Every structure is written in structure tokens, then in C-alpha cells.
Amino acid sequence: MGKQQILLESGTNEMELLEFLIGGQSFGVNVAKVQSIVQYDPKTVTKVATAPPAMMGMMLHRGKTIPLIDLANALDMNKKKDADANSTSVVIVTEFNNSINSFLVDGVNRIHRLCWDAFVPISNVINISGLGIIGSVHINDTEVMVVDLEHILSRIFPQLAIGEAASEIFQIEKKHGREEVCIFFAEDSKTIRDNVVRVLCSAGYNKLRVFENGQKALDVLMGMRDKVKAEDSFAVELPNVLISDIEMPELDGLTLCKSLKSDSILRNISVIMFSSLINDQMIMKCESVGADSYITKPEMNKLINMLDERCLKKEK
Secondary structure (H helix, E strand, C coil), X not given: CECCCCCCCCCXXXXXXXXXXXXXXXXXXXXXXXXXXXXXXXXXXXXXXXXXXCEEEEEEECCEEXXXXXXXXXXXXXXXXXXXXXXXXXXXXXXXXXXXXXXXXXXXXXXXXXXXXXXXXXXXXXXXXXXXXXXXXXXXXXXXXXXXXXXXXXXXXXXXCHHHHCHHHHHCCCCCCHHHCCEEEECXXXXXXXXXXXXXXXXXXXXXXXXCCHHHHHHHHHHHXXXXXXXXXXXXXXXCEEXXXXXXXXXXXXXXXXXXXXXXXXXXXXXXEEEXXXXXXXXHHHXXXXXXXXXXXXXXXXXXXXXXXXXXXXXX
């Protein structure tokens, strides 16, 4: 079964959620991360002796071998994968963070088109967020738990985590002028926010203002814009750069970018989309809303270099 295609106009604050089932519970993942959905065939899976408990092995898919993750195990749902993996199970093949992986689930329901403001984030005080659930949406009286696949993969493959992938950043020579650059950063994941801020500050980019979603960033920017207009001057220090995730509750990054680039005062702020979803289709969407650059998580070194190119004065 191929991935159902629903074309969304960029910057409308909509998302497509694939609803799937594990143990009778509904879960969801952004369709933008899904490459395909296939029937589970144990003959295509080769076990790996040193694999983590949630990893069933390497699955042959379209001529390549990719990791197969038992999502029930990864979510700590106390299901035995050998007993539950049968002919009725399906595999969701995903592509994001420049990597292809697959996840075993009990079945797939359907694709829902939703507005991001329907998404309810899991509070930071609830431990379930540490298991890989980032929030929920209510669809037809059903609570659909939204899975954080990046978090799950970073636990299984630590090199995919921003904190690990960015360790070499400390070897980069600090450059004069970075401390003067004002950066706004919108990202709903607290873990990613903390790691990105740590790395940017270590590189010298410490003039940061951080927001947990696109709406909060836009509210502050619009307030600054109104102050600039009221004073009829540019005495207000607008940020040089906005770094934004794409998937965010309340207001997504594409809609945030579109709002800035449609405003006569805010349009000169450079916008860098920093997301796990950067692929050919998403690049087209980023460009359609006026994003200046785009980069895949967790490529922090490239992000630092991109900031240097855009914000630092060229030496003569």
C-alpha cells in the first residue's frame, strides 16, 4: 500500500496525520515523514545480535536494508514482539533526518487533515513525553497520541541526537561578531531547544530568544513590528535571524515564515527552517513561503556556518 497523497498549500497551518493502531490505542505521525506502508513479512527481516531491544533487525525494502523498530516496545507498551508480529501487522517506512527507517505497528487506520491548533502538547511535567509521545489530538471522540519518532530513534541510535551530533562543534573556532547577532529560535521540543541553545552559545551566538511554538514567536515579532511603526523608526532591535522548526503546535514554521515574509517590516529577517522534514518536496514548500535557507536536523555545524555566512561582516 503506497502513501496516500494529499496536497496541502504551504503556510496554511495544516498538517496531515497518519492514524495507526498499537494494542487497540490510536497513535499518529505526520504524513510528511511517511515514505510508504507495507505488509509485514518476517522473511524480509534479518536479526542483529547486538541490536537494542526495540530493534527487530534489518528489513529488506526496495533493494535496501533498513532498521525495523518494534514501536510497541519502543513506547514501553509491554508487548512481546515475537508474539504480536504476524501476518496482520504492517510496517510504516519513514524518511526524515536524512535517514530511512521502519516501524512495526498493528494496523493503519486513515489519514486526517488537521489544523496545528488542534494539537495539544504533552506537558513537560508528564513523564510520558520521555517515552516518545509529544501530544495528542481528538478526532471523532478518539484521542490520538502523536509519536515523536525522532526521540525514539535518538534513544536507539544516539548519534542522531542533536547533542551527540553536535559534539564536534566545540572544535570550531569562535568568530568575532557572533555575539552581536540577535537570533529568535522557535522549537516545540524542550530537549532540542536546550541542546541547540547550548551549542549556539558555545559557538558564540549567545544573543538568543527562544519560543516553544510558532505562535508565541509571531506574537512577539508582531508586537515589535507595531512598536517600530508607532515610533516611525527602527530603534527597536528586530532579530537578524529566525531559526524555526516546521512541526509545531498552534502555528507551524511554514505559516510563521509566510507571515514574516508578507510583512513590510519583518520581511528582512532571515528565516532558516531547521527541521527533520527537509526533502525535495519540503524544500519546495520552504521556498514557496519565502524561507531564506533550510537545513536538516541535527546538522549543527552546517547551521553555524549558515549563520556565519548570513550574519557576519565579510572581512576585506
